[in-house]
Amino acid sequence: MTTVVQEKQINTSSLPSVMINTALLGYDYDIQIMSWTEGLTAYQRNPSGSLTQIDGGVGVGLTFIDEGNDKTRWMSSIPDGLLEQTALFPEHQLQMLWLAANSKNAEDILLVRPFMLAMICESYRTDNQSALRLARLGQRQLLAELGLASTKAALKFIDKLTLTFEGANEIYHVMRMLNATTCFFKRFSHYTSVNFACLSLDNTHPFLTGTHLGRTLAETNNATRLRLKVVLVDTLLLGQDIGLADPLSVIVNLTTYDALQNLHDEWVRRRNLIRAEQRKPIDADKPYPVYFCSAPDIEPIVDYYDLCKEGDEMCHCVAVYHNRIAQGRYIVLRLSQPERMTIGIKIDPNKQFPYEIDQISGLKNKIPSEDTRKKVFDWLLNERKNYKLFKRN
Numbered sequence: 001m002t003t004v005v006q007e008k009q010i011n012t013s014s015l016p017s018v019m020i021n022t023a024l025l026g027y028d029y030d031i032q033i034m035s036w037t038e039g040l041t042a043y044q045r046n047p048s049g050s051l052t053q054i055d056g057g058v059g060v061g062l063t064f065i066d067e068g069n070d071k072t073r074w075m076s077s078i079p080d081g082l083l084e085q086t087a088l089f090p091e092h093q094l095q096m097l098w099l100a101a102n103s104k105n106a107e108d109i110l111l112v113r114p115f116m117l118a119m120i121c122e123s124y125r126t127d128n129q130s131a132l133r134l135a136r137l138g139q140r141q142l143l144a145e146l147g148l149a150s151t152k153a154a155l156k157f158i159d160k161l162t163l164t165f166e167g168a169n170e171i172y173h174v175m176r177m178l179n180a181t182t183c184f185f186k187r188f189s190h191y192t193s194v195n196f197a198c199l200s201l202d203n204t205h206p207f208l209t210g211t212h213l214g215r216t217l218a219e220t221n222n223a224t225r226l227r228l229k230v231v232l233v234d235t236l237l238l239g240q241d242i243g244l245a246d247p248l249s250v251i252v253n254l255t256t257y258d259a260l261q262n263l264h265d266e267w268v269r270r271r272n273l274i275r276a277e278q279r280k281p282i283d284a285d286k287p288y289p290v291y292f293c294s295a296p297d298i299e300p301i302v303d304y305y306d307l308c309k310e311g312d313e314m315c316h317c318v319a320v321y322h323n324r325i326a327q328g329r330y331i332v333l334r335l336s337q338p339e340r341m342t343i344g345i346k347i348d349p350n351k352q353f354p355y356e357i358d359q360i361s362g363l364k365n366k367i368p369s370e371d372t373r374k375k376v377f378d379w380l381l382n383e384r385k386n387y388k389l390f391k392r393n
Contacts, residue, residue, distance in 0.1 A: 216256050
């Protein structure tokens, strides 16, 4: 947390200062911070009362300062705007203000581009003097000293940032983008703003950066972005499965997540058709046994190809029931109203009424509504009555 550079006895009774009670956080000392006019020098206040100067940041924000009149007076001594400019960087807040208190150039930078000082403090957490040396440089020279791109375009990229800096890695991500060797930040040249989602997406799927889809995804919610990785990888594999030479070129031309999802579903259907043809059973052309006459909104699946079509349309795996259907152990029917569903019925010849509903599944195995369930069960109840009449006759 700190680096000790010197230890001495100081009479601070006349100095307007504030305290951070870090002993409550498990440390064996508190932190005393001098006023703006005293350069915001920070000290460890040891149990003996002696002070040890801290040469670097303290790792906590100014919200940890003990409340009281001293805090109010201490805060009011800091020039207008500087507290607000550093509030986004609590871990580096004191060190950034220390730089501004000890260098007019650093103060000017803090007012226009606080992120510049945050990068200095990220690089020199425990070395105020080295940090101060950089803060006295021009902004482009400062970037060069940090090993970052020092062009006008790099400064424009920094100005586009709309980060909250709530994540511990946000400063690191930006500095990675600004690396002088790779200059990844150039991929955002056409962006009007760059949030953390943009950087995160670029880190995992850089080929999307700059595309319409990439920009759209950067503005979506976290849940959508979490699903993206699974859908994206699956879509790429599907493209390969159906024989496309460059499926990625198709994906990067999409504009929305919904378009990506639709493409994924379309390629699933195409792959299923290919697999159905490859795995076609020897009895594929044989019609299925008929047990029920067509009823309003309910019709039987008639053969293997019709079964594959049903699975393709409904995005589920009903085609695996072919052998059971061909052997007279299962029935699949298509329901059109009140909602599109697939009905699966088991056949048990040992029962008085051999037909029993096994499943009612919608698109992607969607659960049926109560109205749908009632319609299907009422239909089968009517079939049961007809079956008994047929047996009697």
